[in-house]
Amino acid sequence: NAGVTQTPKFRILKIGQSMTLQCTQDMNHNYMYWYRQDPGMGLKLIYYSVGAGITDKGEVPNGYNVSRSTTEDFPLRLELAAPSQTSVYFCASIAGGRNTGELFFGEGSRLTVL
């Protein structure tokens, strides 16, 4: 059971570089989310999507972009990486609609910007 899969697991970027964090889920979930987790700060929502072609901003969207071309995939793009984006990023999904319930997380992507 793959669930939510994130790649890469680790990445070091230089300031100003760009990259994409990949997320795919095989549970046919409608809703997908990107969170960042910083020590002592809890999880903060970056972006979310209710389905293919529909995305919206969360609490901390600045410096990030997303797309949702398929139900399965929800990549997160970092443009012009900054040290403040050093964090652990988690992708999550949930069934949505009448089945809204359990949230499933990926294993996380640890990003360091130097």
Added chain:
Amino acid sequence: KQEVTQIPAALSVPEGENLVLNCSFTDSAIYNLQWFRQDPGKGLTSLLLIQSSQREQTSGRLNASLDKSSGRSTLYIAASQPGDSATYLCAVRGGAGANSKLTFGKGITLSVRP
């Protein structure tokens, strides 16, 4: 604004002890509450999900209760084992929609001593 508090931040107990982890929230108008476990360097694993209409949920040695009126949930772990050592987070969801806010506590780091 919903706030979720988990106190204490860390807890150390001897193996075999029954223990209770607390989660409190300020707004009782919740849709559901979910308990997660996070091992170091790993993602969040769902333990139990309680809908707002439910009072408790059980899975193996774990039992989670929900008292909306008092804004409290507890996670009871029976006969704790060293393998239970992890950070336990609770999260409350305000509604069924994808944009309904999911508010996380900062977690309780549990250490079970052999």
